[in-house]
Amino acid sequence: xxxxxxxxxxxxxxxxxxxxxxxxxxxxxxxxxxxxxxxxxxxxxxxxxxxxxxxxxxxxxxxxxxxxxxxxxxxxxxxxxxxxxxxxxxxxxxxxxxxxxxxxxxxxxxxxxxxxxxxxxxxxxxxxxxxxxxxxxxxxxxxxxxxxxxxxxxxxxxxxxxxxxxxxxxxxxxxxxxxxxxxxxxxxxxxxxxxxxxxxxxxxxxxxxxxxxxxxxxxxxxxxxxxxxxxxxxxxxxxxxxxxxxxxxxxxxxxxxxxxxxxxxxxxxxxxxxxxxxxxxxxxxxxxxxxxxxxxxxxxxxxxxxxxxxxxxxxxxxxxxxxxxxxxxxxxxxxxxx
Ligand code: DAH
Numbered sequence: 001x002x003x004x005x006x007x008x009x010x011x012x013x014x015x016x017x018x019x020x021x022x023x024x025x026x027x028x029x030x031x032x033x034x035x036x037x038x039x040x041x042x043x044x045x046x047x048x049x050x051x052x053x054x055x056x057x058x059x060x061x062x063x064x065x066x067x068x069x070x071x072x073x074x075x076x077x078x079x080x081x082x083x084x085x086x087x088x089x090x091x092x093x094x095x096x097x098x099x100x101x102x103x104x105x106x107x108x109x110x111x112x113x114x115x116x117x118x119x120x121x122x123x124x125x126x127x128x129x130x131x132x133x134x135x136x137x138x139x140x141x142x143x144x145x146x147x148x149x150x151x152x153x154x155x156x157x158x159x160x161x162x163x164x165x166x167x168x169x170x171x172x173x174x175x176x177x178x179x180x181x182x183x184x185x186x187x188x189x190x191x192x193x194x195x196x197x198x199x200x201x202x203x204x205x206x207x208x209x210x211x212x213x214x215x216x217x218x219x220x221x222x223x224x225x226x227x228x229x230x231x232x233x234x235x236x237x238x239x240x241x242x243x244x245x246x247x248x249x250x251x252x253x254x255x256x257x258x259x260x261x262x263x264x265x266x267x268x269x270x271x272x273x274x275x276x277x278x279x280x281x282x283x284x285x286x287x288x289x290x291x292x293x294x295x296x297x298x299x300x301x302x303x304x305x306x307x308x309x310x311x312x313x314x315x316x317x318x319x320x321x322x323x324x325x326x327x328x329x330x331x332x333x334x335x336x337x338x
Contacts, residue, residue: 009064104338111314127186129172137171141286142250165193169210183215207310214303223304251277276306
């Protein structure tokens with residue numbers, strides 16, 4: 001029996017060492033250790049071994065199994081290594097990986113965030129309001145009479161319910177004053193909607209940034225100083241800015257602000273970027289009426305307000321010739337801001 005076990009072990013080790021792939025190796029394993037494997041059959045015969053030899057034969061069997069199993073494992077590792085190396089032939093693992101293209105923030109997001117950062121530093125807090133508004137918050141409380149052209153169906157998107165898509169973020173001024181008391185210093189970036197003809201400087205959905213400052217002794221120089229500082233921070237100190245007298249129903253006096261837009265290869269031109277002014281006392285009165293108190297006593301508080309076109313700010317900041325580029329999502333355009 002001893003010779004038989006030795007012969008099986010030698011035969012198995014020879015087969016294992018000769019195996020050229022995992023399949024052949026597995027065949028060798030089954031042939032010796034499988035249910036009908038040579039060693040298994042011999043082990044089954046141990047019951048016929050005389051009692052006094054059983055222990056020694058058992059030890060021999062175990063030793064053979066251990067040696068064979070170890071040889072199988074070792075060979076399997078070696079074969080896997082060879083297979084792995086073969087799979088990599090022709091692949092240069094030192095080649096730089098193909099670049100994954102990384103997205104970037106949209107220029108409108110960039111300019112909005114920068115504008116917010118500057119204004120927050122000056123003490124303005126973020127405020128918010130709905131884009132689907134009612135006529136009271138969008139027009140009436142802002143001292144805009146029923147026959148004002150901005151309220152026309154040709155200019156404003158109305159719902160059957162009588163609600164509308166806000167034509168400006170100025171409605172957030174009203175929403176804020178309804179729930180807060182002076183001093184108030186807020187800004188609100190957001191979308192505004194108009195039935196405008198779309199061209200190089202107009203979109204029917206655009207972004208504005210509203211500002212409102214109400215308190216005691218808020219003056220026109222405060223307004224001018226705040227906005228001039230803001231524009232210089234945003235565009236640099238050499239930016240040309242001009243305030244033009246204008247009319248808005250909710251401010252008195254009112255101004256429009258123009259900034260020079262310089263597009264490469266073209267003569268610089270003024271474009272309007274904001275409306276602003278001193279809050280009209282009629283607005284405070286409308287608020288008091290709606291609040292049913294006198295928190296915004298026009299004898300005690302004054303305020304300034306402004307509404308900027310964020311798309312226009314982006315145009316000036318990066319010399320963008322056509323506002324439509326900001327909504328077309330052309331990757332060749334957007335990539336430049338990565
Ligand atoms: N709401 C005006 C517009 O969209 C802009 C504006 C003008 C906002 C004067 C203001 C302001 O807050 O005081 O054209």
